[in-house]
Amino acid sequence: MKIPYYPGCTLKTTARNMEISAIESAKILGIEMIELPRWNCCGVVASLTSDDLISHLAPVRNLMRVEEMNEEGLVENEYRMLTLCSMCFNTLRRSNLRMAENPEDLISINDVMYLEKGYDGKTEVIHFFELLDSIGFDKIEEKVKKPLTGLKIAPYYGCMLLRPKEVGIDSPEDPTIIQRFISSIGAEPVPWEAKTICCGSYHTVSNKDIVIKLAYEIITNARKHGAEAIITSCPLCAFNLDDRQKEVREKYLNFEPMPVLYFSQLLALALGLEGETLGLEQNYIDPKPLLKEKGHL
Amino acid sequence: MTDKIKKIRLTDRNVKFLEKVEEISGESITLCDQCGTCSAGCPFVEEMDITPSQLMREVLLGQEEVLRARTTWICASCFTCTVRCPRMLDVSKVAEALRQIGLRQAIDEIDINIIDREEYRKMPTIALVSAYRKLTG
Amino acid sequence: MKVGVYLCQCGGNISNVVDLDAVEKYMDNGDDIVVIKQSSHMCSGAGQKLITDDIAAQKLDRVVIASCSPQFHEKTFRAALQKAGLNPYLLEIANFREHCSWAHKDKPEDATQKSIDLLNAAIAKARLDYPLEETKMKLGNEVLVIGAGIAGIQAALDLADTGQKVYLVERLPTIGGNMAILTKTFPTEDCASCILSPKMAAAQAHPNITLITDAEIEHILGHRLHFEAIIKVNPRYVKPEIDMDECIGCALCEEACPVETPNYWEQGIVNRKAIYIPAPHAIPYKYLIDPETCLNLNGGSCNACVDVCPQKAMDFDQRPETIKVEVDSIVVATGFDIYDATEKHVFGYGKFENVVNGLEMERIVDHIMEKDPPRQVGKRVAFVQCVGSRDEQIGREYCSRVCCMYSVKLASLLKQAKPGTDIYIFYTDLRAFGKGFEEYYKRAQKMGIKFIRGKPAHFTEDPDTKKVTVLVEDTLSREIIESEFDLVVLAVGLGPNRHSEKVADDLKLARSEDGFLKEAHPKYRPVDTLVEGVFLAGVAQGPKDIPDTVAQASAAAAKVIVALAQKEFSLDPMLAFVHPELCDGCEKCLGVCPVDAIVMNDDDKAGIKETLCIGCGACISSCPTGAIDLNGYTNEQLFAEVEAALKSKKPGERRAIVFGDSGSTYRLADTVGVRKMKYATDSRVLMVPSGCRVTPKLILFALSKGADAVLIGDSPVKGNRFEWAWDFTSANVESAKAKAAEAGIEGERIFSIEFSAGDLAKFIETMNDLSDKMARLEPIPDDKKSSLFDLKR
Numbered sequence A: 001m002k003i004p005y006y007p008g009c010t011l012k013t014t015a016r017n018m019e020i021s022a023i024e025s026a027k028i029l030g031i032e033m034i035e036l037p038r039w040n041c042c043g044v045v046a047s048l049t050s051d052d053l054i055s056h057l058a059p060v061r062n063l064m065r066v067e068e069m070n071e072e073g074l075v076e077n078e079y080r081m082l083t084l085c086s087m088c089f090n091t092l093r094r095s096n097l098r099m100a101e102n103p104e105d106l107i108s109i110n111d112v113m114y115l116e117k118g119y120d121g122k123t124e125v126i127h128f129f130e131l132l133d134s135i136g137f138d139k140i141e142e143k144v145k146k147p148l149t150g151l152k153i154a155p156y157y158g159c160m161l162l163r164p165k166e167v168g169i170d171s172p173e174d175p176t177i178i179q180r181f182i183s184s185i186g187a188e189p190v191p192w193e194a195k196t197i198c199c200g201s202y203h204t205v206s207n208k209d210i211v212i213k214l215a216y217e218i219i220t221n222a223r224k225h226g227a228e229a230i231i232t233s234c235p236l237c238a239f240n241l242d243d244r245q246k247e248v249r250e251k252y253l254n255f256e257p258m259p260v261l262y263f264s265q266l267l268a269l270a271l272g273l274e275g276e277t278l279g280l281e282q283n284y285i286d287p288k289p290l291l292k293e294k295g296h297l
Numbered sequence B: 001m002t003d004k005i006k007k008i009r010l011t012d013r014n015v016k017f018l019e020k021v022e023e024i025s026g027e028s029i030t031l032c033d034q035c036g037t038c039s040a041g042c043p044f045v046e047e048m049d050i051t052p053s054q055l056m057r058e059v060l061l062g063q064e065e066v067l068r069a070r071t072t073w074i075c076a077s078c079f080t081c082t083v084r085c086p087r088m089l090d091v092s093k094v095a096e097a098l099r100q101i102g103l104r105q106a107i108d109e110i111d112i113n114i115i116d117r118e119e120y121r122k123m124p125t126i127a128l129v130s131a132y133r134k135l136t137g
Numbered sequence C: 001m002k003v004g005v006y007l008c009q010c011g012g013n014i015s016n017v018v019d020l021d022a023v024e025k026y027m028d029n030g031d032d033i034v035v036i037k038q039s040s041h042m043c044s045g046a047g048q049k050l051i052t053d054d055i056a057a058q059k060l061d062r063v064v065i066a067s068c069s070p071q072f073h074e075k076t077f078r079a080a081l082q083k084a085g086l087n088p089y090l091l092e093i094a095n096f097r098e099h100c101s102w103a104h105k106d107k108p109e110d111a112t113q114k115s116i117d118l119l120n121a122a123i124a125k126a127r128l129d130y131p132l133e134e135t136k137m138k139l140g141n142e143v144l145v146i147g148a149g150i151a152g153i154q155a156a157l158d159l160a161d162t163g164q165k166v167y168l169v170e171r172l173p174t175i176g177g178n179m180a181i182l183t184k185t186f187p188t189e190d191c192a193s194c195i196l197s198p199k200m201a202a203a204q205a206h207p208n209i210t211l212i213t214d215a216e217i218e219h220i221l222g223h224r225l226h227f228e229a230i231i232k233v234n235p236r237y238v239k240p241e242i243d244m245d246e247c248i249g250c251a252l253c254e255e256a257c258p259v260e261t262p263n264y265w266e267q268g269i270v271n272r273k274a275i276y277i278p279a280p281h282a283i284p285y286k287y288l289i290d291p292e293t294c295l296n297l298n299g300g301s302c303n304a305c306v307d308v309c310p311q312k313a314m315d316f317d318q319r320p321e322t323i324k325v326e327v328d329s330i331v332v333a334t335g336f337d338i339y340d341a342t343e344k345h346v347f348g349y350g351k352f353e354n355v356v357n358g359l360e361m362e363r364i365v366d367h368i369m370e371k372d373p374p375r376q377v378g379k380r381v382a383f384v385q386c387v388g389s390r391d392e393q394i395g396r397e398y399c400s401r402v403c404c405m406y407s408v409k410l411a412s413l414l415k416q417a418k419p420g421t422d423i424y425i426f427y428t429d430l431r432a433f434g435k436g437f438e439e440y441y442k443r444a445q446k447m448g449i450k451f452i453r454g455k456p457a458h459f460t461e462d463p464d465t466k467k468v469t470v471l472v473e474d475t476l477s478r479e480i481i482e483s484e485f486d487l488v489v490l491a492v493g494l495g496p497n498r499h500s501e502k503v504a505d506d507l508k509l510a511r512s513e514d515g516f517l518k519e520a521h522p523k524y525r526p527v528d529t530l531v532e533g534v535f536l537a538g539v540a541q542g543p544k545d546i547p548d549t550v551a552q553a554s555a556a557a558a559k560v561i562v563a564l565a566q567k568e569f570s571l572d573p574m575l576a577f578v579h580p581e582l583c584d585g586c587e588k589c590l591g592v593c594p595v596d597a598i599v600m601n602d603d604d605k606a607g608i609k610e611t612l613c614i615g616c617g618a619c620i621s622s623c624p625t626g627a628i629d630l631n632g633y634t635n636e637q638l639f640a641e642v643e644a645a646l647k648s649k650k651p652g653e654r655r656a657i658v659f660g661d662s663g664s665t666y667r668l669a670d671t672v673g674v675r676k677m678k679y680a681t682d683s684r685v686l687m688v689p690s691g692c693r694v695t696p697k698l699i700l701f702a703l704s705k706g707a708d709a710v711l712i713g714d715s716p717v718k719g720n721r722f723e724w725a726w727d728f729t730s731a732n733v734e735s736a737k738a739k740a741a742e743a744g745i746e747g748e749r750i751f752s753i754e755f756s757a758g759d760l761a762k763f764i765e766t767m768n769d770l771s772d773k774m775a776r777l778e779p780i781p782d783d784k785k786s787s788l789f790d791l792k793r
């Protein structure tokens, strides 16, 4: 099966390891992720005011590319647009929803893009987790070569996969999808409270103390519930929870670091992939000792 | 608890400000029940100078100082309150509208030149772009 | 045939605008019209005398009156006909006042023209009138009360005391409802079971009450002071008293039974056995076996209870029984379910052991007061208000009205029993509106219970101590409170009992926005429903406390008594009937009738049950052979009316035929007239019982006879008892459009719209838009008109 895939800028830079491990895992699951030709910025952070139509131009252009891919035969009657980065997912799906609910807005945007064919509203933005869910976690389980038994993982959802409700992939207060994913690869999901708490987001740029405090609280909560690692699908969460542990350690002396991985890295590992595909070198807190200790590397 | 009590005068100007924020945010701020759900659940509340529910109140009262409230800039649009508000209000949209009122006058909240070079290099692209999107005009 | 036509001047209200002399001159002047008279007030004694005298002297057999809307004086004029010995249904009224002189005051000529059209339509219809007889139905005194909470019990007792025969049906194995679970009651703190038990016992002992517990309503049929209910009674697996070997209540079985399961009447705070008596005050007070948990009934070999029972009273072979009751009236008292707080994940209910709901707290406090509590509450207790109420995130906008006070009550009782407890009540608004409530609230404040204004948003449980940390903003001081509690009580709201659904659907009861059953009028008919003979009592109609519940229950009983006091009632004869010679037994109509009033007779012809038919006319378009028709609105009559209303149309003029349902649209047009509001003069509103009475053929016929557009106005879908009617109306409109399209006629000429009785502006706008639209469209050319419809009826 071929599916249009929207990467977004960060997946080509700091989150390269998420992209590679996801693409290769998908292949094993029989899915070919076809990168959108001429994709552009997703828009980053859904614009929240009612008079900001221009901010929707970028996301809508990407949505339009999926229709083009179908017309050009790059994919066959496949209007789902696959995303990996939670933030891109959220921005694109929110824009898509706004266009669906306000056809006049779409007309204005299409007017601005008068040199192109215009967006028809056919595209459906989905996240990789939803794709896995639609395949069925029991089917994923069947494909697993190396179940990650004994590994206790805290599923971290953050904000962008769940909120607001109308774009969320699961219940905003009690999501289970990542938990089900973790079980499917043979690891053990730990229940914890901080799974939906914001990591501090872009405050990491100019107000990093906020992020350090939140990262400390989130990781400590995971630790309290017995987690050995945290997984996420957001490059910004990953940075705030993983790389910022440097500062967390400086500030909180009793703090014990914890590896933070992209979900796709563990998926790839469980599906039997190895070496560079896993991209484990790119993680700040080295997850290899833990994985070795559990006999998975 | 150090500030002295100030008197507020309710004038047309206050109403205009409320209406402007309502228009940009698309939220009916007068619907706010002041239940405090948003404040108690906000992961950033301890970084704020006024609580999110108070932000709603100040806008209702047409207090333009709220444009400079730390809360306006701290709200990170995490939408925790959005999914909980019993009146289906979206404080994140109100905060965004307040930020936009400032930013549209070309007053940036952050100066990108002071970001540490080293940090700059390792930071994910979306962190930078989203900070610019939220905090600069 | 001799028709008398009377034109009412209405003291100038009509004649100052409508030129009645011109009407006389230009109206249908058929030979059969033997009398045309004007009178200043037709409704007055003198006016009526004109009619009665003429009937006697001239042997009139049809009467047509041009006056105010039929909603005002139709009854008066019918009575006059009857007095003169003429069948009252040989009368037609042309609406000169509301639809003509008042609505088009500024355009007297148009008003006059419209009057002539309406009069001609009325005359044409009158010619086809035939005598109708009102069937007299005998009323008995049997009443079904559904739900035996305090509402059902109170209604049943009042009814029984006044001599009605009551079937009191309860789904659970004991009567008493939610009140049977409560500890003391606010604001007086009298003990719930002490005040409820005597009533429960009285209901059981009353010779006029048949108590049917552990029973489900399977089906109810009927809608007008005559109902049939099929009731399934579940087995108790313990033999009833009539047996020699009945249960003597020795309790040996209960001791012997090995099964432990949470007791519902204890809200799971205390367990019970599989063989049990629900509560100490249960009625009936007899053992029963719960089939869900009994080992024997689930294929096991356990026989422990039988072994010890001196009477061998168990009977595992009992099966559900089905009984049928026929009653004249129904009281629906199905009460409520509390909100299921597991749906609000943030509160941790169902996950954290020290988060309980209000009903559980009733039991906990009750046991604490009895001094042998199965569970303690600890030192610090928090109440959280408005859980599952006033929360649009879960679609519950309304206030549940009792939870503020029950929290105040539970807190006060706890504080009295355990003065050392620190109690906090977190609220958004504290509602203490009832008699004695404010004083009760103040007493709680005085006891040291702390009321904090803010809704908690985040709960966490300490994995070791199981204490619960609550995060809340004190919205008055704007401080964020993060504090640990031994117990958190969620003041859950009230929602309609989920077991009321079947009953409500079968009886076609409307629901309000909040999901509770809807009263006929929020102010004047608060216990009635739109279904004649069905009344509401208690929380089934909306959240309320016990005093209000009891008051409403007694009111419902009184209303039943009033309805039954008629002893006899007459059925409106405007019902469907079948031409047996045309019916070929295809049964298509059966599925269409919303109230199941059509049955197949032994001769394989359809027949109408008069007591069930509501005269909506939905069935008529379903019959392929045209075998079904409606008294008072026959096909022939409607065709004749339409044709007559269009007869005066001159080239260049435009006309719309508007079919207005009698319940809403027609009255709306009246109200617009009463308010003297103006709208375009080119429409003619004809009354139909419901929009779905208008068949596609009738629509096309109107177009073929010169109508430029046809509009069907019907009551709004939401909250309308004829909700389903819309499906038929829309289907008929679509089918007419398709046929019109074949003939090359624009679909936009045919449409339907929902109007509620208060949609004044919408009505005016619609009529004006319609007029503009007709002006824009070219007239339908004659060839298209004739191809539209072969003019045979």
Ligand SMILES: Cc1cc2nc3c(=O)[nH]c(=O)nc-3n(C[C@H](O)[C@H](O)[C@H](O)COP(=O)(O)OP(=O)(O)OC[C@H]3O[C@@H](n4cnc5c(N)ncnc54)[C@H](O)[C@@H]3O)c2cc1C
Binding pocket: C146, C147, C148, C149, C150, C151, C152, C169, C170, C171, C172, C175, C176, C177, C178, C179, C182, C184, C185, C186, C187, C215, C216, C217, C333, C334, C335, C336, C337, C338, C358, C359, C362, C402, C406, C409, C497, C499, C500, C503, C537, C538, C539, C540, C544, C545, C546, C547, C549
């Ligand atoms: C925690 C709590 C505390 C309260 N405390 C107080 C108080 O202190 N003072 C006060 O005034 N009020 C109090 N109330 C309110 C009080 O409980 C209600 O006013 C009262 O119980 C309403 O009675 P009801 O008969 O209308 O409904 P219910 O008590 O709900 O009775 C309805 C009955 O109908 C039955 N039923 C439902 N559907 C069917 C069906 N299809 N067929 C057959 N039977 C059916 C149900 O099983 C039930 O027995 C409290 C409520 C709660 C939740």
Ligand code: SF4
Binding pocket: B031, B032, B033, B034, B035, B036, B037, B038, B039, B052, B053, B056, B081, B084, B085, B086, B087, B088, B089, B091
């Ligand atoms: S949660 Fe909603 S209603 Fe409550 S204070 Fe915040 S904005 Fe107002």
Ligand code: SF4
Binding pocket: B038, B041, B042, B043, B044, B045, B052, B074, B075, B076, B077, B078, B079, B080, B081, B082, B091, B092, B095
């Ligand atoms: S959206 Fe803003 S105010 Fe609301 S919880 Fe998140 S940070 Fe707080």
Ligand code: SF4
Binding pocket: C256, C257, C258, C259, C274, C275, C289, C293, C294, C295, C296, C297, C302, C303, C304, C305, C306
């Ligand atoms: S047969 Fe059923 S009721 Fe009797 S003792 Fe066994 S489990 Fe209990």
Ligand code: SF4
Binding pocket: C385, C386, C387, C389, C390, C398, C399, C400, C401, C402, C403, C404, C405, C429, C430, C431, C491, C493
């Ligand atoms: S009665 Fe009080 S607790 Fe209950 S919904 Fe109304 S305000 Fe909330």
